[in-house]
Amino acid sequence: MDPVALEDRFCAHNYSPLPVTVVRGRGAWVEDPDGVRYLDLIAAYSALNFGHCHPRLVEVAVEQLSTLSLTSRAVHHDQLGPFCRDLAELCGTEAVLPMNTGADAIETAIKMARRWAYQVKGVGPDRATIVVCEGNFHGRTTTIVGFSSDPAAREGFGPFTPGFVQVPYGDADAVRRAVDDTTAAVLVEPIQGEAGVIVPPDGYLRALRDLCTERGVLLVADEVQTGLGRTGTTFACDHDGIRPDVYVLGKALGGGIVPISAVAADHDVLGVFTPGSHGSTFAGNPLACAIGRAVVDMLRTGEMQERSRTLGARLHAALAGLVGRGVREVRGRGLWAGIELDPELSGRAASEALLRRRVLARETHGQTLRVAPPLVIEEADLDWAVEQIAATVGSLGAR
Numbered sequence: 001m002d003p004v005a006l007e008d009r010f011c012a013h014n015y016s017p018l019p020v021t022v023v024r025g026r027g028a029w030v031e032d033p034d035g036v037r038y039l040d041l042i043a044a045y046s047a048l049n050f051g052h053c054h055p056r057l058v059e060v061a062v063e064q065l066s067t068l069s070l071t072s073r074a075v076h077h078d079q080l081g082p083f084c085r086d087l088a089e090l091c092g093t094e095a096v097l098p099m100n101t102g103a104d105a106i107e108t109a110i111k112m113a114r115r116w117a118y119q120v121k122g123v124g125p126d127r128a129t130i131v132v133c134e135g136n137f138h139g140r141t142t143t144i145v146g147f148s149s150d151p152a153a154r155e156g157f158g159p160f161t162p163g164f165v166q167v168p169y170g171d172a173d174a175v176r177r178a179v180d181d182t183t184a185a186v187l188v189e190p191i192q193g194e195a196g197v198i199v200p201p202d203g204y205l206r207a208l209r210d211l212c213t214e215r216g217v218l219l220v221a222d223e224v225q226t227g228l229g230r231t232g233t234t235f236a237c238d239h240d241g242i243r244p245d246v247y248v249l250g251k252a253l254g255g256g257i258v259p260i261s262a263v264a265a266d267h268d269v270l271g272v273f274t275p276g277s278h279g280s281t282f283a284g285n286p287l288a289c290a291i292g293r294a295v296v297d298m299l300r301t302g303e304m305q306e307r308s309r310t311l312g313a314r315l316h317a318a319l320a321g322l323v324g325r326g327v328r329e330v331r332g333r334g335l336w337a338g339i340e341l342d343p344e345l346s347g348r349a350a351s352e353a354l355l356r357r358r359v360l361a362r363e364t365h366g367q368t369l370r371v372a373p374p375l376v377i378e379e380a381d382l383d384w385a386v387e388q389i390a391a392t393v394g395s396l397g398a399r
């Protein structure tokens with residue numbers, strides 16, 4: 001039986017992949033079993049910011065893999081301290097707590113904010129609340145989907161964890177009205193990816209920063225997807241010139257090789273965790289730390305951020321020309337775009353048509369095509385991708 005038939009029979013059907021099987025990847029390109037090449041504009045939802053099989057990251061991975069891969073945190077190992085120092089420096093925070101996936105880093109931030117509210121802020125027992133945004137996407141655990149506004153993510157998974165207050169995204173006044181003496185944190189994506197690459201109004205994050213400082217509330221920025229160069233700066237919060245109290249990072253931190261995520265904050269916040277109160281067997285393992293450290297090192301030069309900025313400006317200028325030609329609106333920042341198709345066009349049909357043109361891109365919420373190539377994409381390949389997108393939306397609209 002071929003691998004897709006085996007997947008269909010033996011794997012749970014919690015995804016609906018495009019009809020293509022990828023067997024090899026390099027930079028921004030992948031290949032199917034027949035050697036047909038596709039340009040990858042999905043980039044594993046930004047986990048592949050540095051492209052497939054980045055030679056330096058692969059070298060670090062192979063070296064570490066053949067030296068020491070896993071210890072658990074029952075003993076010390078030599079990769080954890082240097083990784084935590086380097087990532088904390090990149091974030092401008094005093095410390096970090098490594099985890100594995102975006103969702104478990106968000107869970108970590110939630111637990112941390114609640115404990116901080118009780119121990120530091122003085123909120124009464126079990127009364128802490130966290131303000132979240134409509135349209136949020138922070139992962140798939142039961143607590144996280146419990147405060148999602150997407151019925152597909154929630155249905156059939158209750159009962160849910162209480163203690164979350166939802167407000168419209170991009171509306172700082174709504175957050176102000178929602179904050180009270182029980183508020184531990186405001187949890188926000190600087191740009192909402194899954195909701196369709198929704199960019200909030202300029203100054204939104206600055207307003208949240210000021211509000212949180214004024215009211216003694218933690219500002220928690222979920223930069224799992226926006227962080228590490230995707231939007232043209234190291235963090236998307238940089239666009240508003242702010243530092244949140246807590247960064248949540250993931251995806252690209254693992255260099256497209258291993259899952260590693262992290263919560264970055266100062267000691268007065270991270271310090272609420274004590275031995276036994278939180279952890280995970282694989283979190284902060286030597287292999288992930290070595291790769292994460294190499295990722296941080298690559299980001300330190302600013303080269304990837306610069307590529308995202310300049311190529312992103314080129315991408316957005318080109319996509320703007322499609323508005324009115326099958327495209328209603330283009331949103332985004334850096335090498336990240338949400339292409340809102342005309343209402344009569346289907347996002348799924350567009351991604352399947354793009355696949356026939358050898359371009360991988362996925363729709364979100366029916367109507368938006370997401371474009372997030374690896375930051376290492378070549379300029380000529382990016383231009384070619386935009387031509388394929390233009391031809392695709394043009395031909396779908398003409399039907």
Ligand SMILES: Cc1ncc(COP(=O)(O)O)c(C=O)c1O
Binds near residue numbers: 045106139222
């Ligand atoms: C903003 C954001 N937060 C959290 C997550 C969850 O990350 P993971 O899939 O690694 O659990 C995602 C994943 O897409 C995300 O985009």
